[in-house]
Amino acid sequence: MIVEAMSDVIAEYRELETRILTAIREESDEAECDPLWLEVFRFQRRWNQPYANICATRAEPRTWREIPAAPLTAFKRTALSVVPAKLVAKTFLISGTTGESPGTHHFFDTRLYEYSVQYGWARLGLPPRPRFVLIANEADAPRSSLSHMMLALGINAGSQRYFLDADGRLRFEELENALEEKIAAAKPVALLGTALVFLNLFEQLDRRRFILPAGSFAMETGGYKGSGREIPKPELYAMFGEYLELAPDDIINEYSMTELSSQFYARGLGRAHEGAPWVRAIVINPETSDEVKVGETGVLRIFDLANLGSVLAIETQDLAIRREHGFELLGRDPGALPRGCSRVADERVRR
Amino acid sequence: MNTAERAHHLAAAAERSAFLGRTTADDLLELVRLELGHEAALDDFVQRGEHFARAMAPRSILHIVSGNTPAAGLQSLIRGLLLGSHNLAKLPAAGLSELAQFREALPRELAENVEFSFDLPEEWLARAEAAIVFGSDETIAHFRGRVRSDQTFIAHGHRLSFGVIFDDPAFASVADAARDASLFDQQGCLSPQVFYVRGEARLYAERLAGEMAHCDALEPRATISLSETLAIRTAREEFAFRAANGEPVQVWQSSGSTAWTVVFDSARGFPHSPLNRFVFVKPLPDDLAPELQEVRMHLSCAGVFPATIEHARLLTALGVSRVCPIGRMQTPPWTWHQDGQPSLGALVRWADFEQ
Numbered sequence: 222m223i224v225e226a227m228s229d230v231i232a233e234y235r236e237l238e239t240r241i242l243t244a245i246r247e248e249s250d251e252a253e254c255d256p257l258w259l260e261v262f263r264f265q266r267r268w269n270q271p272y273a274n275i276c277a278t279r280a281e282p283r284t285w286r287e288i289p290a291a292p293l294t295a296f297k298r299t300a301l302s303v304v305p306a307k308l309v310a311k312t313f314l315i316s317g318t319t320g321e322s323p324g325t326h327h328f329f330d331t332r333l334y335e336y337s338v339q340y341g342w343a344r345l346g347l348p349p350r351p352r353f354v355l356i357a358n359e360a361d362a363p364r365s366s367l368s369h370m371m372l373a374l375g376i377n378a379g380s381q382r383y384f385l386d387a388d389g390r391l392r393f394e395e396l397e398n399a400l401e402e403k404i405a406a407a408k409p410v411a412l413l414g415t416a417l418v419f420l421n422l423f424e425q426l427d428r429r430r431f432i433l434p435a436g437s438f439a440m441e442t443g444g445y446k447g448s449g450r451e452i453p454k455p456e457l458y459a460m461f462g463e464y465l466e467l468a469p470d471d472i473i474n475e476y477s478m479t480e481l482s483s484q485f486y487a488r489g490l491g492r493a494h495e496g497a498p499w500v501r502a503i504v505i506n507p508e509t510s511d512e513v514k515v516g517e518t519g520v521l522r523i524f525d526l527a528n529l530g531s532v533l534a535i536e537t538q539d540l541a542i543r544r545e546h547g548f549e550l551l552g553r554d555p556g557a558l559p560r561g562c563s564r565v566a567d568e569r570v571r572r
Numbered sequence: 573m574n575t576a577e578r579a580h581h582l583a584a585a586a587e588r589s590a591f592l593g594r595t596t597a598d599d600l601l602e603l604v605r606l607e608l609g610h611e612a613a614l615d616d617f618v619q620r621g622e623h624f625a626r627a628m629a630p631r632s633i634l635h636i637v638s639g640n641t642p643a644a645g646l647q648s649l650i651r652g653l654l655l656g657s658h659n660l661a662k663l664p665a666a667g668l669s670e671l672a673q674f675r676e677a678l679p680r681e682l683a684e685n686v687e688f689s690f691d692l693p694e695e696w697l698a699r700a701e702a703a704i705v706f707g708s709d710e711t712i713a714h715f716r717g718r719v720r721s722d723q724t725f726i727a728h729g730h731r732l733s734f735g736v737i738f739d740d741p742a743f744a745s746v747a748d749a750a751r752d753a754s755l756f757d758q759q760g761c762l763s764p765q766v767f768y769v770r771g772e773a774r775l776y777a778e779r780l781a782g783e784m785a786h787c788d789a790l791e792p793r794a795t796i797s798l799s800e801t802l803a804i805r806t807a808r809e810e811f812a813f814r815a816a817n818g819e820p821v822q823v824w825q826s827s828g829s830t831a832w833t834v835v836f837d838s839a840r841g842f843p844h845s846p847l848n849r850f851v852f853v854k855p856l857p858d859d860l861a862p863e864l865q866e867v868r869m870h871l872s873c874a875g876v877f878p879a880t881i882e883h884a885r886l887l888t889a890l891g892v893s894r895v896c897p898i899g900r901m902q903t904p905p906w907t908w909h910q911d912g913q914p915s916l917g918a919l920v921r922w923a924d925f926e927q
Contacts, residue, residue, distance in 0.1 A: 274816040292809035299817065507798065507805040508830055520802050538806050540798060553799075 230268050230304055231329075234529065237261055238333055241526050245333075245340050245499055258285035261526060261533050268303035271295060272532045286503060286512070290522050290536040296480050297324035301531050304329040313366040315479040326366065326479050329530040334482040337527035338373040341484050341497045345473065347411070348436060351380040353399060355414030355422065361387035366479040367442065371413065391418060393425050400431050409436035412465070416441045416457055417450065423460045432466040439467055442475040443552070458490055476550055480535055482527035485547070493547035499526040504543035505536070518542050518551065573681055574615045575604055575654070582650050585677035589670060591643050591756070593903030600654055603906045607916040614656055617925050624927070627920040629655035630724065634700035636662050636692075636715060638707040641760045642670035643902075644728070648704050649674070649686065651915050659686045660696045702726065702919050726918055728911055731761035731872035732842065735898050736856060737769040738876060738883060743779050745877035748899025750783030752875055754832070755902045757793050758847040762873045762894075762901050765845040766852040768860065774822060777836035777853035781824030784832040784849065793831055796848050803846035804830040811835050842867045864890050872911065875901040 240257060243249060262282060266273045272291055279289040295301050296315055304327075311331050315324035328334060352375070357365060359372040375381035384396045403410045410433065414422075419441055439461060454474070461467040470489040477484040483500035487493060496502060503512050504519040513519040521537045528535075541548040573581075579600035586595035605611050608627045610618040617624035633652040637645035645661070645668055652659040661671060667690070675686045689696070697703075702724035705715045712727040719725050735749055752764050769776040808825060815821040820838035832849040842863055843852040857863060864871060868891040875898040876883045884895040893912035894904065909915070 271813075271817050274818075275813055278812065278816050292806065292813055294806075294810040295813050298814065507801040509828055518798055520805065536809060538802065540802065 233264055234329060237264055237529055241333060242336055245336050248498055255284050261529060262288045265303055265532050271299040271301055285524055288534040290534040291532045292536050293480060293538060296326060300327055302327035303530050313479045314364040326531060333527045333529055335373040337483045338370050342374055344497055345486055349379055350409050350411040352378055352411045352413055354381060354383045355385055355418045357385045358383040391421060407434045409434045412439040423464045426464050430464055438471045440473045440475055455490055481525050483525045493544035493549050495547035502548050504541050504548055513543050515543050515545055578654055581679050581682055582653055585674055588677055589674060599906045606907050607914050624925040626923045628923050629657045629920055630701035632658040632660055632700050634660045634696055634703040636705040637668060638664055641756055642668055644706055645671055646674055653682055653685055660700060661688050662692045663688055663690055732867050732870050733762050733764050733873040735764045735767040735875040737767055740877050741771060745898040746779040747783045750780055750787050751899060752901040753851040754787035754849055757849055764875055764901060766843050766854055768854050768856040770856040773853055773855040774836050777834050780853060781834040784834055788831045793849050800848055801830050804850055807846045808833055861890055873901055
């Protein structure tokens with residue numbers, strides 16, 4: 222009985238996976254239409270009990286927009302997976318705030334994840350460049366979704382070198398030498414890292430400057446987590462200009478999270494994040510739960526077909542402005558916590 | 573102007589600020605009597621044992637007023653004026669119109685003893701003989717580092733308050749509990765974040781939800797920021813998820829808005845409320861000490877039902893500095909010890925005269 226159920230879920234998974242892979246590869250119309258989204262939803266509701274329990278309290282969706290979203294906290298409290306633990310091939314850890322246990326995102330198979338990463342990246346139309354990755358190698362950080370993303374990106378890339386130690390320390394001199402080589406040869410490069418690691422790099426550079434060859438670019442991704450630091454994007458991008466001679470348009474911001482399998486990208490400053498057809502975002506008014514109008518701010522809710530093995534609809538805790546196409550990310554806004562003398566949980570937890 | 577005259581004018585001006593609760597000239601003079609031993613101790617030498625003593629108020633007091641609770645800032649200002657000091661109030665960026673309105677209601681002689689600023693002039697910090705700071709631990713640490721050793725420094729950090737329903741089978745305290753949790757939208761240090769209930773806790777939560785809705789209808793919550801709304805939404809989603817997945821949790825909430833939320837949660841510990849009328853109900857365990865252990869140093873007020881001296885003894889032993897009836901949590905008498913400290917007594921210095 223259990224064996225049968227397991228083969229059922231696998232068969233269903235494979236059937237849907239094939240359709241999603243086709244939709245991703247061909248950017249076919251199927252990803253544009255509701256039926257595939259709703260079929261994935263029903264599949265997840267059938268096999269993912271904690272998710273089914275939330276859905277039982279919500280109305281039956283008629284379109285992808287109405288698919289009940291799981292809160293991020295669900296990943297911390299349960300194994301939000303369509304397959305039982307023994308069929309999980311890969312698990313990424315979701316870091317939590319202090320005092321919170323880390324969450325998990327389980328994958329029956331990471332093929333969809335990798336496809337989504339590669340095809341999503343390809344849509345950016347960036348020239349092929351040797352990649353300097355300032356993110357831990359997947360071998361050193363097998364539980365990190367970001368490291369896995371880099372692994373996926375590297376599969377078809379010409380050259381990809383890592384400059385972060387297993388303990389997260391930047392191999393500064395090695396990177397300096399590698400950059401100097403490229404500069405001497407006038408070969409453009411791509412630098413990939415978290416905002417925090419770039420910030421650390423700029424601080425270590427101190428008075429030194431690199432004039433990266435024209436055609437170079439950088440990808441930075443959110444991540445000051447746990448560092449207690451955060452600088453506004455225009456300031457960070459100004460530092461890219463100062464230290465690496467990269468213009469804002471040479472910098473791409475990636476927005477995603479461990480709970481997702483796809484990414485959103487925004488190039489330069491003042492532009493909206495956009496995703497591929499198989500990953501969508503809507504902006505919800507947190508007060509009324511209605512979708513906001515273009516130009517208004519709300520909380521991001523994301524629908525990701527590549528999240529086939531867990532749950533496709535996720536409500537983030539990030540604020541964003543809805544744009545004609547995509548959204549402008551504001552992120553979490555710690556400055557706006559209640560300001561009275563009543564003590565707030567977050568502050569207490571930090572201690 | 574002597575103390576009695578100041579008390580008279582202050583009480584008249586305070587009448588217009590309903591949120592201050594009862595403030596009569598007698599209340600203010602009673603505060604002077606209890607804290608300084610004599611109603612005229614600020615005006616002249618008064619008998620003290622075999623000699624005489626006179627309370628010397630700071631010539632100027634700096635008030636660092638934080639956030640959106642007008643009551644705390646205004647009370648501090650009133651105490652400063654009652655002492656006869658010059659008062660320098662640094663207001664939060666968003667302003668506190670209640671303080672300005674209060675100053676306008678004062679006679680000129682007293683109004684001249686109040687200055688407001690949105691930033692902090694260095695000169696103020698140098699001039700103040702006493703500094704009273706309301707705010708987070710970080711804010712307090714910041715200002716503590718900036719005052720001189722000869723300046724009196726009084727800090728009111730962030731606090732947590734709660735209610736304990738020891739015995740209320742008829743749910744007589746529910747409406748009062750809802751009022752305590754709705755007034756000031758839980759921004760105050762005396763605002764309850766959770767009610768521990770002995771007996772039918774879940775039913776109490778349900779009744780409380782009804783009363784929260786009633787409070788919302790009578791006096792809606794103030795406008796809150798998007799992030800605050802999001803914090804409520806996030807907390808609601810978490811508890812809804814837990815409830816859907818069989819945990820002993822239940823959520824009642826305003827529909828189509830985040831106006832109010834009541835969460836019944838059997839899990840142990842002091843809960844984390846996102847505030848703005850988001851209140852918890854938990855079963856009262858036999859021993860409350862472990863529930864409060866983590867937050868002991870930040871506890872302020874416990875509203876209780878019924879309010880008995882035994883309950884006060886129990887709760888003060890657990891770190892609470894004020895115990896009062898449910899329904900009166902937000903309106904302490906003028907003579908209360910805020911954060912367990914004397915208010916006027918901590919500000920004055922004494923001069924003695926032996927004949």
